[in-house]
Amino acid sequence: MLAVVPPVSLGAVFYGRYLRNLSKQTQDALGDMTKVAEEKLSAFRTLTAFNSQCVPFCRLDLLSSRSNVFALAALPRPMEVASFSQKVDVVLNLARKEAMASGIFFGGTGLTGNLTMLCLLGYGGHLVSLGEISVGSLTSLLIYTG
Amino acid sequence: MTSGIAWASARWPTTPSIAASSPAAPSAILAAVARRRLHSGPVLRQAPPPPASPTPSSAPAAPPADPVPQPPSSSPQEKKKLASLIPTKETTSSIRKLLELARPERQTIIWAIGLLIVSSTISMSVPLTIGKLIDFFASSDSVRALLPSTRRTRALTHRALCPTQERFLGLSFPVAAAVLTSFFILGAACNAARAYLMRLSGQRIIARVRKDAYRNVLRQEVEFADKGAGDILSRLGSDTTIVGESVTNNLSDGLRALISAIVGGAPSPCARKSLSFTRLIADSCFLCSRRDGLHLDEADDGHAGRRPTRLPRRRLLRPLPA
Numbered sequence: 001m002l003a004v005v006p007p008v009s010l011g012a013v014f015y016g017r018y019l020r021n022l023s024k025q026t027q028d029a030l031g032d033m034t035k036v037a038e039e040k041l042s043a044f045r046t047l048t049a050f051n052s053q054c055v056p057f058c059r060l061d062l063l064s065s066r067s068n069v070f071a072l073a074a075l076p077r078p079m080e081v082a083s084f085s086q087k088v089d090v091v092l093n094l095a096r097k098e099a100m101a102s103g104i105f106f107g108g109t110g111l112t113g114n115l116t117m118l119c120l121l122g123y124g125g126h127l128v129s130l131g132e133i134s135v136g137s138l139t140s141l142l143i144y145t146g
Numbered sequence: 147m148t149s150g151i152a153w154a155s156a157r158w159p160t161t162p163s164i165a166a167s168s169p170a171a172p173s174a175i176l177a178a179v180a181r182r183r184l185h186s187g188p189v190l191r192q193a194p195p196p197p198a199s200p201t202p203s204s205a206p207a208a209p210p211a212d213p214v215p216q217p218p219s220s221s222p223q224e225k226k227k228l229a230s231l232i233p234t235k236e237t238t239s240s241i242r243k244l245l246e247l248a249r250p251e252r253q254t255i256i257w258a259i260g261l262l263i264v265s266s267t268i269s270m271s272v273p274l275t276i277g278k279l280i281d282f283f284a285s286s287d288s289v290r291a292l293l294p295s296t297r298r299t300r301a302l303t304h305r306a307l308c309p310t311q312e313r314f315l316g317l318s319f320p321v322a323a324a325v326l327t328s329f330f331i332l333g334a335a336c337n338a339a340r341a342y343l344m345r346l347s348g349q350r351i352i353a354r355v356r357k358d359a360y361r362n363v364l365r366q367e368v369e370f371a372d373k374g375a376g377d378i379l380s381r382l383g384s385d386t387t388i389v390g391e392s393v394t395n396n397l398s399d400g401l402r403a404l405i406s407a408i409v410g411g412a413p414s415p416c417a418r419k420s421l422s423f424t425r426l427i428a429d430s431c432f433l434c435s436r437r438d439g440l441h442l443d444e445a446d447d448g449h450a451g452r453r454p455t456r457l458p459r460r461r462l463l464r465p466l467p468a
Contacts, residue, residue: 041379044371081364099341099346107338108338110334111330129283135283
């Protein structure tokens, strides 16, 4: 039964390394994102003066009625929003990788645990039917495993 | 003026995305901004409505001779609409706001919940299977223990006394083990896909909230950003994480606990009533402890450290960059 320990721990080591790498990248990306936002917010007056923070005002006539609200989406994306969105997307891509890795890892560990228990039960049950151990010892062994 | 108000009201549907993260402080700020806009109109871009100054942008809509400052057809309805969009604690619960944020991801979340049900069903059947297996081995063991154990009598009594026990769940043991293994593999695959989909949809929600919040912040007046740049940064960075995870990860954790409570609490044929009652109590304790992540409405402005927060510390520590 101890044979499952090396592959699982090896997997855990690799997963840990991958995750450390990934979380470092994620922190960097989050830092970039915050940097962009902070830069724009601390220079908000400049941004407003150059009118680069919102929808061009000349196009507001499109929005004169409620039905034209959707025209907002069709308007060209402002430059500042686009630069921030790019950073947010970088973070999202890294998080997607991390989600994939963690899904595989946790599914794998759960599967390994279940299969170990099944093997243990098969072998222990065999021993019980041979009369070498009692049902109580088999149960306590199972509880120790789980 | 009409265009300005329509523009303002067009922006408000997305503002609860900021407010939902921690409803006490930012919603107050946003509501204040909204009310100010409601009374004075957009300040920066349009001339004030008094009759002396002709407004260049809305000149064809409202002639300067008109004594009414706002067009009477639109203003009361628009005001009411705008007032209903300002998030208040009485009208909209924060759970509803959170679900509103999760709406674009509902297909992914529904898939994830389906996978969650499959994987929890399989993982709930593990103890049952183990119990049956122990029964299977134990019954043959007890029969043998009662009788003299020569090889011949063992085989004879076994066949005579427990003819059904020779087969486990109607299958021989190797076949049953293979079936169980494939079930476990299916459950693990479902669990992995569930975790991936939940996390992915959470991250997508976070990204969308960040973009919306940033876009809305850039459309505010100058003094809004001057007043609290750090505040806004904190909302963009960490509070969005709490919102996104509370809709997805905590939801799936809670559902898992709920399923295990239902399965464990249901009177099963192999357990006595007292046993399942004990399990029900234990599970409901577990379930109650899982609900804390959704108590976002009670959390006030805790990230600045000025006031004590009622959020559990775990929820605050996780999004902080290490």
